[in-house]
Amino acid sequence: MNDAQKPALLAVQGVTKAYPGVVANSDVSFSIREGEVHALLGENGAGKSTLVKMIYGLVQPDAGAMELRGVPYAPADPRAARAAGVGMVFQHFSLFEALNVAENVALGMENPPKLRALAQAIRDVSTEYGLPLDPGRMVGDLSAGERQRVEIIRCLLQSPKLLIMDEPTSVLTPQEVEILFKTLRQLAAEGTAILYISHKLEEIRSLCDEATILRRGKVVDTCTPREKTARELAEMMVGAVLTPPARSGGAKGAVALQVAGLSVDSPIPFGTSLKDISFAVRRGEVLGIAGVAGNGQDELLLALSGEVRTARDAVQIDGVGIGDQGPNERRRAGLVAAPEERLGHAAAPDMTLVENALLSGAVRQGLVRRGFIDWAAAKGFAQTIVRDFDVRTPSTGVAARALSGGNLQKFVIGRELSQSPGVIVINQPTWGVDASAAAAIRQAILDRAAAGAAVVCISQDLDELLEIADNFAALNEGRLSAQRPVQGLSIEEIGLMMGGAHGMEVAHHGP
Amino acid sequence: MVRLEKRPSPSRFWTMATPVVAVALTMIAGGIMFALLGKNPVEAIRTIFWDPLFNEQFASYSRPQLLVKAGPLILIAVGLSLGFRAGIWNIGAEGQYIIGAICGAAVGLAFYPVEAWYVFPLMVIAGGLGGWAWAMIPAILRTRFATNEILVSLLLVYVAQAILASMALGALRNPEGGGFPGSRNLSQYPAAANPELIAGTGMHWGVVAAFIAVIAAYVLLHRHMLGFSIRLAGQAPRAARFAGVNPDRLVLLCMGLSGGLAGLAGLFEVAGPAGQISIDFGSGYGFTAIIVAFLGRLNPVGILLAGLLMALTYIGGELAQFMLGLPSAAIQAFQGMLLFFLLAVDLFSNYRLRFGKREAV
Known part of the structure; x- marks a missing residue:
């Protein structure tokens, strides 16, 4: 099936959100289809976080509307968003270091199953998506990449239709990024839409199908990232031509x-x-x-x-x-x-x-x-x-x-x-x-x-x-x-x- | 719906207005309490706040009492406020006050009946050192063994009270007192006395020391690097370590300073208004000073005003007990309300109220 013919999973229309003294989002519209990896690209303060917080029910828009699978969608809180099939992995993890993986996952669920059953479910999901994780390990002993896997698996256990990832690679090694991307591509192939927030342009070029570029709370452009160079993306994001820093190859001293x-x-x-x-x-x-x-x-x-x-x-x-x-x-x-x-x-x-x-x-x-x-x-x-x-x-x-x-x-x-x-x-x-x-x-x-x-x-x-x-x-x-x-x-x-x-x-x- | 929203910067207006609003709210709530007790609330409030200063019949006695009561409160509270600002919680000023009084009085009594100029200064030094040493116990335990200074300093108050009782009955008892508990009266031993300096004002050396402490603390906090370190350690402990502040040294310094000032307050009290070491010498100044410190927003000038206000409620409260037959528990509840409202209203210096729905849904 041609991508363009797939129905829109989530459509955001004219969403506006103002905080005292600053308009975080102004008339933002974009849509994601099933199985699409969609990038939200923008500098810090461009309004990316506010936008996804609205989609995840953490913040309510002042104006505008959202539709999920053609039905009006206005989540009052993250619980409602999760029930509608929207999951989110935050940049900063919300995990308890003194608890083990399964216990942490259980804490984030509405109706957690028995821990033993949950541990098995975690093992199943982690092998299915190539994210090795032992449910019995203490989170305090895990690396940042492994902690992120805990968060991702917590989302995947609820089989989301839309997965939001906020700056997921900032804590990963290049090899771990590859593993993550493999997982995300597999999820997309199974029909899950992924909303991917980042300012790392090469990653977006290799992973994402579509990109919406935000600047000062407004959508300034959309593009297909594969067709652009990283420099072009950066300049769309900043709205100016960038010059790399100058290095002097001077002699080194004592x-x-x-x-x-x-x-x-x-x-x-x-x-x-x-x-x-x-x-x-x-x-x-x-x-x-x-x-x-x-x-x-x-x-x-x-x-x-x-x-x-x-x-x-x-x-x-x-x-x-x-x-x-x-x-x-x-x-x-x-x-x-x-x-x-x-x-x-x-x-x-x-x-x-x-x-x-x-x-x-x-x-x-x-x-x-x-x-x-x-x-x-x-x-x-x-x-x-x-x-x-x-x-x-x-x-x-x-x-x-x-x-x-x-x-x-x-x-x-x-x-x-x-x-x-x-x-x-x-x-x-x-x-x-x-x-x-x-x-x-x-x-x-x-x-x-x-x-x-x-x-x-x-x-x-x-x-x-x-x-x-x-x-x-x-x-x-x-x-x-x-x-x-x-x-x-x-x-x-x-x-x-x-x-x-x-x-x-x-x-x-x-x- | 009403909700709180954090202000980007603390409000200057509310920082100043908080104590005034808190006093006003205390008067209203206190008035309701007095009305429920069957007293005329207006008369009760007037008896507490107005009569001690301006009533023709009582003012001549109670007006000097204002400085007598406020002096130790201010002296102790200024010391405590330095520690509180740094996040070091000396709750045991009452104990340091008692030990300071015992040490100072002991020095004075040891010289009795020598009439020499150096007796009183030596007593002052001994009083300060006594309070300092008593405060060093929780300080060293905290820096060495990470104990909780709140608990240790508080429990040492009860130890100090036991020592006080034993001193009044034993080592420091007046040999010419006919076997009654209590030491010789220092205020009647000129070389050791802390007399009223200006007749009819209640001003004694302790009040002078309190004013000096207020000025010194103000300069320390606003002009000196040590004051900056104290504020920094209280507000952002990790930033303080980054700035090179040694947390252990700060604990020893702040505890020692507050203990020393409490000890001085005890000495000036025992050599002046109280006159002697007796079983009931500890009158709660060390605890009330905690309220004074917060009522004054941990600011030296604020503490000066708060100390005077607190002294007023003490004197007025006694007057109200005596004149209107109000139970002493009601007066204590009234003082408690003051702290309660202060802390509640204090919220507005960092937060503001927002009315209306939380978000448009």
């Missing part, structure tokens, strides 16, 4: 940051301990550290920033051991760090931008004299960051939580990069930031490297690392792979460095 035999027990429950990590970064060099979330990235940042202390010589700056020093001593030695989590870690949500500028800038910017705070200087520093990094904010007096995620990210990255550092450690520099801001942040990092800073960039975005890093290594279960020059590295090699597909190889788990 080793600025040396990590030798770093082993740290994770301070985070269910965290990953670091095991014998060693690397060196020279002045002017960017070391990209890849890895699936939860393989020790947070712990590595804590150990480098000084929030977790180690043996003195495990971390050295310019040949001086600082492993036993706290964050401010390390800042004095020239090291700045930007943690992944913006609100609550890199910034205090209820404090103003001036106070947040003081938070990590006090030492290197000289904002404190004999214990007393120079508020005028702190304000000046905050204004410099806002100006240099194009942070959109009414003033520096607003609370950090009032900024959008992307703007706050620009602020916290800008705060660290503005301190003329000798060593920069960043975890997820462009997480949740729109494409043009991400390009600006990457350019700023490269500029600091060109000025002689040694940079460690931890990221789950491989494209980003390939774009800015000179050397590449991957974290896998708290161990760091050997460093490889980025040039000449294939995506398969990277995937293997990241540990391949978790749970796919027998050898991986040992005897």
Whole structure:
């Protein structure tokens, strides 16, 4: 049967949703047929999440209508959406780490069967769709990819007609992405429609049949992704022509940051301990550290920033051991760090931008004299960051939580990069930031490297690392792979460095 | 339908208006309670809030009492507020207050009857150290063994009360007191006394210390890096660690500071208004100061005003018991309402009410 003749499964017509101060969706229309993999493409804040939340019953539209299989569809809550055959896998998992897989799946079901029967059902579905998963394992012990399988299987057990996937590959290795895509293609072949949200363009090109592109809450275009290049898709998404960051192939200097035999027990429950990590970064060099979330990235940042202390010589700056020093001593030695989590870690949500500028800038910017705070200087520093990094904010007096995620990210990255550092450690520099801001942040990092800073960039975005890093290594279960020059590295090699597909190889788990 | 919506930034208006609205609501609810008890609510409210200050018959006695009662409340509450801001919950100020009084009084009594200028200053130091040391017990237990400082500091209050009773009956008992419990009267021993500094005002050294503490805490919180660390640790503990704040050091510092100030309050009380170590010396200032700290929104200036207001309800409450025959439980319930309404209205500084349907369906 020709695709175009299949009946529309879900039709969205003229849907509008406004929040105070922002129109998230304005007159959005699109439709999905049975068995179609449909991409929703757009930058952060384009309105993708609001749109799928309406389809999943989490949010009600202000205007417009939806039809499911020709019948008006207005789910009052996610339960109604699930009953109508709509399932959703969220970007952030809602799983209990202290429970096992079957128990977690049961918690998400309306009428869960007996656990033993459920465990069998999980095994059946997981073999049918090639998603290996042991129902008896504790979720706390699973990798991010395996946790996602729990969420997917939870949806599949309810045999949905429409499956919504919100940024599913952000936590997966390339091999795991392949497994996921195989599953999704099988589901589509069986007639399940899949609404796929992502800003990873190559994935959308290889997986999706149709794409609806959103910008500032409006549908700006539709296309067949296979017929477009990634660059064309990106420009449709951003609405502007993008320039990749410029790299200077300057000479590298002496080793600025040396990590030798770093082993740290994770301070985070269910965290990953670091095991014998060693690397060196020279002045002017960017070391990209890849890895699936939860393989020790947070712990590595804590150990480098000084929030977790180690043996003195495990971390050295310019040949001086600082492993036993706290964050401010390390800042004095020239090291700045930007943690992944913006609100609550890199910034205090209820404090103003001036106070947040003081938070990590006090030492290197000289904002404190004999214990007393120079508020005028702190304000000046905050204004410099806002100006240099194009942070959109009414003033520096607003609370950090009032900024959008992307703007706050620009602020916290800008705060660290503005301190003329000798060593920069960043975890997820462009997480949740729109494409043009991400390009600006990457350019700023490269500029600091060109000025002689040694940079460690931890990221789950491989494209980003390939774009800015000179050397590449991957974290896998708290161990760091050997460093490889980025040039000449294939995506398969990277995937293997990241540990391949978790749970796919027998050898991986040992005897 | 009514629902709450989080504000993007805390409302300045509600931050200021909260205490006023809470006091007004307390008057209304309290008035209803007094009416149900068969008293004239208007008269009861007037007796509590107005008569202590302006009634011709009582004001000359009760007006100085305002500072006498407010002084220790403010001094203790300022110390507690620093810890509360950092998320460190010292609930045992009453115990630190008692131990401070015992230590200070013991130093004074040891010098009796020496008349020397240095006796009172030494008592002040001993009082502060006593409170500090008592607060160090929960602080060290927390930093070393991760115990809960709320529980430990609270339980130490009962230990302190037992020590107080034993001191009043034993080591510190007045040898010339005819066997009655209680120490010598320090207010009648000039070198150790904490007298009224300006006649008719109730102002004594403890009140002076409270005002100094208010100013110092204000400067600390708004101008000093330590105050910033305290606020940061309370609002975003992980961000505080990122900023280089050592959480253990902060616990020791905040507990020690609040304990020291509570100990000072105890010393000034025992050497002045109370006069002696007696079994019933602990009068609940340490607990009421918790209410004062929150009523003042953990802000030093707010605590100053809240301390005065709380002292007023104490004095007025006593007056109402005496004049109108209101049961003391009703007065305590009235004070409880104040905290209740304060915390309830406080919600509006971070949330706003939305009327109407949740979403258009």
